[in-house]
Amino acid sequence: xxxxxxxxxxxxxxxxxxxxxxxxxxxxxxxxxxxxxxxxxxxxxxxxxxxxxxxxxxxxxxxxxxxxxxxxxxxxxxxxxxxxxxxxxxxxxxxxxxxxxxxxxxxxxxxxxxxxxxxxxxxxxxxxxxxxxxxxx
Amino acid sequence: xxxxxxxxxxxxxxxxxxxxxxxxxxxxxxxxxxxxxxxxxxxxxxxxxxxxxxxxxxxxxxxxxxxxxx
Numbered sequence: 001x002x003x004x005x006x007x008x009x010x011x012x013x014x015x016x017x018x019x020x021x022x023x024x025x026x027x028x029x030x031x032x033x034x035x036x037x038x039x040x041x042x043x044x045x046x047x048x049x050x051x052x053x054x055x056x057x058x059x060x061x062x063x064x065x066x067x068x069x070x071x072x073x074x075x076x077x078x079x080x081x082x083x084x085x086x087x088x089x090x091x092x093x094x095x096x097x098x099x100x101x102x103x104x105x106x107x108x109x110x111x112x113x114x115x116x117x118x119x120x121x122x123x124x125x126x127x128x129x130x131x132x133x134x135x136x137x
Numbered sequence: 138x139x140x141x142x143x144x145x146x147x148x149x150x151x152x153x154x155x156x157x158x159x160x161x162x163x164x165x166x167x168x169x170x171x172x173x174x175x176x177x178x179x180x181x182x183x184x185x186x187x188x189x190x191x192x193x194x195x196x197x198x199x200x201x202x203x204x205x206x207x
Contacts, residue, residue, distance in 0.1 A: 002158055002181045005165065009172045014154050015182025035182050046177055047152045054150025 012046055013039050052108055059096055059117050066092065066124045078102055092121030139167070140174040147175040154178040 006013045019030040062070040074095065075082055081102050082095075089095045096118055100109040108114075146153040153176050158164045168179060 002164075002179060005158075005168055006179050006181055009168055009179075011168070011172065011176060012152075012154065012178030013181035014178045015180055016156060018156075033182065039182065043152070043178070050150060050152060057150065 012043055014043060015039070048108065052104065052111075055100075055103060056113055056117065059121070062092065063117065063120055063124060066126075071126070074099060089126045092124035092126060093118050095126060096121050139171060143171050143174040143176050147177075152177045154180065156180045 003013055005011075015033045015035050017028045017031055017033045019028055019032070021030075058070075058073055062074055077099070082099055089098070096114075100114065143153045153171075155168065155171060155176060155178070158168065158179055161167050168176070
């Protein structure tokens, strides 16, 4: 029934474990849902372009205003992996390359939009303690 | 309210999905409205992987319950 409705309104067909962390006896385990692999593929086909745009917006915000706050908005997504093995980034481009390598496929991160952002961010230095200063190109 | 939530999810780079549509009295009308607001998906598969039909009688669900996840 809801499958037909999803078809009618061109909506993704998804499912969830309904896990709420309450710890009750009848609670399903986190992530314990069986979905057809095609449902997951459809979800990613819709979701990934949305996430790419969100990443661009986050990077643009940092480019426009390279503040600690905007830097932390980038680092909040898998911060441990982003920072792992890092000695220091000299500029925003190096940080962006590190993040995109973790978050996106090579096809996604090689888009023209990201290339333009990469170029602009090469003029945004990052101090070794994580704070930033801006210099003109 | 739910439409505002969907719009906010879309605006902030999320994927808006309606959970538990079978708990709604007027699920067709609500899904249509939320679709217009930008809804991307709807819960169809239960945790056991089966397709969900209208398993609850509307009389058992007296109040409107909308759950949105990203």
